[in-house]
Amino acid sequence: MQLLRTSDADFESKFERVVRDRRESDAQVGRDVSDILNEVRERGDSALVEYTKRFDQHNLTGDADWSISKEECKAAYDRLDGELRKALETAATRIRAYHAGQLPEDRDYTDDIGMRLGARWNAVEAAGLYVPGGRAAYPSSLLMNAIPAKVAGVERLVVATPTPKGEANDLVLAAAHVAGVDEIWRVGGAQAVAALAYGTKRIERVDVITGPGNAWVAEAKRQLYGVVGIDMVAGPSEILVIADGNNDPQWIAADLLSQAEHDPTSQSILITDDRGLAAQVEDAIDLEFLNLPTAKTARASWADHGLIVIVDSLDEAPALSDRLAAEHVEIATDDPEAIFAKLRHAGSVFLGRNTPEAVGDYIAGPNHVLPTGRRARFASGLSVLDFMKRTSFIGASEDALRAIGPAAVRLAEAEGLPAHALSISRRLA
């Protein structure tokens, strides 16, 4: 963990180093992934069989080895204890309600010269959702990816998930049942992403691929961007907590650890104007490590990437926060709006002392798939728009063409595109 004070002479250079630190994967991953994508593109299902045997120790032989049926998902849901089932349903209902409010409106109007203009939104036909296997198989991620797709109007929602040694995750299957997933394929890694993008004999191609994954999955999505739509390039994630002195250090410690326990490359940052609170939070974190089942991961993250910035005044916080453009920003003060109003770059903001980030991970409603690695400078969290696209349209009356056609002809000629000019001038003749 690194402790910086904005009043220190070397603060700027040290802070800039944190901002520029990328924590991203290496070039070898890129080459490996490129090979896998080519193999699946060329050889389809037989490449999937080989990779799945090698990486997941799972034999894709009969239909049941290839996919998991809706009935199996329903059975997994029925097996869950009642409280957990209810928690999943509550989460799904709230996520659905929030995302329904994102549905865009079509435009259609006629302007002053008689030109009809507008745009219509449509859902993509098919979306593929990657769900990691093993430790990172989170039912909450499935809900956060699948529900916006269904709200958008996607007809065919396809999950790809590895089942190492044939083992599927009951909670994930139950979540697939709740979200209304249409197909589940038991393949993972870059090879699964390739199958979704290119299609194989068994797996029909999709239009958009979303969902979290390891470095290979993320790189496969990045390389296939353009062949399909993707949600975003995801990297290690961050939490930034802006806290005044009136906070319970145990609460803030838990918030920082909730990010740190995800992965050793995760980053937890505290900005506070109270040196006493900073020291208490540090102590509370050390104490937590003694009992936390995820202490090994959290300890590595906090040691390597943890950061506490002591500011003279919280007025300094928004500018520092914007430079970090963190995935999650918690504002633990009495008047969080005063700071929020000055923020420009953040994936999601958590307002006030009663809003730990974990509420947003599971149940508040907004999406937990958010831009990481400073990408909130230019990217947004997942939304129904990621599963939709817009078709603009133009309808010119004879009068409208007469009004503005000549200017278009003039521009086309100036650009050296005579057939463009001709297509208008012929109609004006």
Next chain:
Amino acid sequence: MQLLRTSDADFESKFERVVRDRRESDAQVGRDVSDILNEVRERGDSALVEYTKRFDQHNLTGDADWSISKEECKAAYDRLDGELRKALETAATRIRAYHAGQLPEDRDYTDDIGMRLGARWNAVEAAGLYVPGGRAAYPSSLLMNAIPAKVAGVERLVVATPTPKGEANDLVLAAAHVAGVDEIWRVGGAQAVAALAYGTKRIERVDVITGPGNAWVAEAKRQLYGVVGIDMVAGPSEILVIADGNNDPQWIAADLLSQAEHDPTSQSILITDDRGLAAQVEDAIDLEFLNLPTAKTARASWADHGLIVIVDSLDEAPALSDRLAAEHVEIATDDPEAIFAKLRHAGSVFLGRNTPEAVGDYIAGPNHVLPTGRRARFASGLSVLDFMKRTSFIGASEDALRAIGPAAVRLAEAEGLPAHALSISRRLA
């Protein structure tokens, strides 16, 4: 040019081949671009100097070799003939008006359990716009990229454009003046895109890069996606004209040629239920080749990628059109809405006999940067949203946390994330 009839026995296999034809660039471009990006990332301006000398025969020595001032843009604007200046202004005004209607609304509401939820939109701080040099230096492209950025609220709008042998394009400079571009750098190719994404000593990095370019520029944007936001992966473009028998074949011929004259890889497609019209359009195109200054390019495009599909009834057109998911779809019938209502995948639609696609290229208002290569299945045209991003937010009252916190704790425990659970349960204790 290929002529297909939906009534032919082999129609399906032949049409599917057209749908799958990619017309995209090769792997060698990918490796070359990767090398250039690394050089610029490592060596900054000195790499730019070398590449610009090699590729553009232009020496980046003094400040005036590096950039073009606002004053020079204003002077170029003043030099234009009055009619052309007015055409540029008309186009800019109409593009601005259409895009202003795309500005998204923020959300902020409190739900039934007292949870405050919403999202705020902000513009990115800086956008980079690539403008090709030479033949493809189109002022209309500059307007179509720059105006949405300015409407979105981008403060710093940076153009990168090659000036081969030091030559800049007056029309492009004039358009930069009209659009309010803030900086123009005289660099091009993959090296310019790298400079915009990573930043150099001279050129400050931007958040989003848009704009057309050759295969190297397109590949550079694709590879840098994630380091910056980009508009889209662009490829060769298409026009699809759906026409009944009551059309002037010369009009339709000009429309098809307006796409074909762009590039030998462009594709022009006619779907009609009238074999007579099809034959007349073919003849009209052949006649046009005799006089068209861009005939060489148009001829190559029409010969290699041109397609006429004869359908028994125009009722077949929407499904065929959706499979092609073309960048531009013209509907030249008396009731274009009847066909448009059945379309799902198209970049932009041009309604009725008086709406040649070229009207949309220059002056109608909607953006002419549109998804190509069948990407309208999942992508949209450029809009102000490409220069903005959304920050979601959550504010839980004590009561709201009490209402749904326990369900989140239950889910966090089930996912094996105890610090997540702790951050909520501590507040509920």
